[in-house]
Structures are given as structure tokens and as C-alpha cells.
Amino acid sequence: MSQHNHSSPADNLDMETRLTQDHHQSLKLWLRMLSTTVMIENEIRNRLRNEFEITLPRFDLMAQLERHPDGLRMGELSKRMMVTGGNITGITDQLEQENLVQRVADHKDRRAYSVKLTPAGRKAFKNMAQVHEAWVAELFSGLETDQKNQMIAMLSCLKTQLKPQAES
Amino acid sequence: MSQHNHSSPADNLDMETRLTQDHHQSLKLWLRMLSTTVMIENEIRNRLRNEFEITLPRFDLMAQLERHPDGLRMGELSKRMMVTGGNITGITDQLEQENLVQRVADHKDRRAYSVKLTPAGRKAFKNMAQVHEAWVAELFSGLETDQKNQMIAMLSCLKTQLKPQAES
DNA sequence: TATTGTTATACTCTATAACTATA
């Protein structure tokens, strides 16, 4: 149990030590990543609420639609925002009441809708997005361009690891 | 408004272009960081619930106490977990009911408590923490040791930026 | 008067499951 036949006890110890060190390093990284993300998220959440009276999920849904002018179906939004369908219905309802998004019936599939930004929604989001982007740039100004690129690449690695099955 | 006296229009354009590019890069980094963190967090949350029937905040509170065997006061826990006091009361109540933590009266300040792990809590946490650490190592195995160190350093930069006023 | 912790309340976000209407 404490010995392997392919290595001396010393090698064995080294290996276990390295393993433990790696575990601790990964844990340290994860805890720092989590706390940093939470702090930034809270900061942005507060600013969005104070400046624009909008919540992060609502902002996110509008951001998704901004990137897809032809609209997205409820199921698509659910996948992209990583929440279940019922929640998308609720957020869409609220945004529709405020005349920021609209449901457009799909001619080919009468069960489905495409959700799109209204002109008012597009205008409102454009303004918010510009300010939001400046906030993010400010909060990340401590990193060099190269560092940001490295970090983007590393995060992609992690993400790929998480969902090995690519979406078809 | 569209001109500066220290540079030609061309330089000016370059500067604006760089600024926009930097904004986009920061935004891209933030969105990737947020989505990756959410995915890992959800994965860990689900595993904790399925394997140990414990939630992430409860696990986090126990983790804080593990690192401070002499106990932490409610206010300390509130700061460290980045949530308001009322929530700490609730989580502590639940853990105390399950005999995992205990409130110990502070002799010097009779308003205050120290929260500590019970022997049972320490034992339970030790087991959970070991498994949890292995999960994290697994989820972060896509990165090299050097990369992890780089990322830890970069995240520290970001965090420092966020709270320039150090805790005294 | 300020601080520690508790209580009460309300709100947002979330998942689950049953439901409808179409495919």
C-alpha cells in the first residue's frame, strides 16, 4: 500500500509530494478565481442597478440578443445563459413589459418564438453596453494586454475540459 | 473634441483604436472568466450536493473555520465570505443544528461569539475537503503548473485593484 | 453612541415538474 514495484520509496514520496502540491496549487487557483470573480460580479451588479436599474441576468439576455439581430429562440437563450427554460420565460416577460424586447412568432414552427431587441431596447442596450464596457476595462486595467491574452487562452483550456462534448 | 494638440489625427485614430481594442479584449476576458467560473462552480455545487448533501456556502463556512482552529467571530465570517451578517447567522444555525459547528461565548466581549468546528465537524470536513480538492485538481488539470502560477498572480493583480484600501 | 449579532422581511434567481400546443 505504501510501496510500488516500479520505483523506490524516495521516488514514490516525490510523486506523492508533487501530487499534493499540485492539488494545493489548483485549489489556491480556484479559490482565488472564485473570490475575484465574485467581487467583480458584485461590483458590476451594483453599478448596473444604481446606474440603469437593471439586473445582471436581464442585461445578459439583452447582450445575447444584441449579438444576434435575427433573434434567438427561448431554448437557445436557455443554453447560452446556462439556466433552465422557465427562467428565460420570466426574464423575457419582464423585458417585454418594459418594451425592451419582443417575441416574434416563428412562421415555420408555430410552437416557437424568436426573441429580439426592440428599437428602444437596442438603443437602451447600446448606451448601457458602452458604459459597462468601460467599467470592465477599468476593473481589468491592472493587467497588460499580453496577460489578458494569456488568461483568455487559459480560460478556454479550462472551459474545453469542462464540456468535452462539443455542441453539434 | 475630435482633435488633440499633441498629436496628428492619425495618431489620434490609432489611440482610439487601441482603446477600443483594449476595451473589447477586457470585455472578452471578463465574459470568459465569468462563464468559466460559473460552470466550474455549478459542477462543484452539484457534486457537493450529490456526494455530501451540503451546499457551497455551508462548505465555505466550514472551510473558513478549518483554517482558523481558534474560531472566527460572526463578523469575521461575514467579511471573509462576502455576505451580510444575517446570512452568516442562518448558515451557522443550520450547521449548529447538524452538530458540525458550535458557538463559543467570548469571555472578553459578551456580545460576541467564536464559531468553531466541532470534532464531528472537523472530521466530516476533512473527508469532504479531500474529495473536493481532488475534484478541483481534476477540473484544472488542463493547465500546466506554470500556467496556474501565472494565473494566480494575475488574479492577485485584479483583486488588489478592486480593493485598494487594504484591511487594517 | 457605536458595535455585535439576531430577527423579520422581501426580492432575485434558480431548478423541477406538470402542463399546452404544436411537430
Added chain:
DNA sequence: TATAGTTATAGAGTATAACAATA
């Protein structure tokens, strides 16, 4: 029978503010 979206419900987590006890 399967899929797109809705509804209803319950629960976790959060913040706020009023409160009691103590400093």
C-alpha cells in the same frame, strides 16, 4: 411520441433595516 415554451411551486441565497444586548 417528442419538442418548444409556459406555468406553478419551492428553495437557496442575498440585502436591508429594525432590534436587543453589550461595549
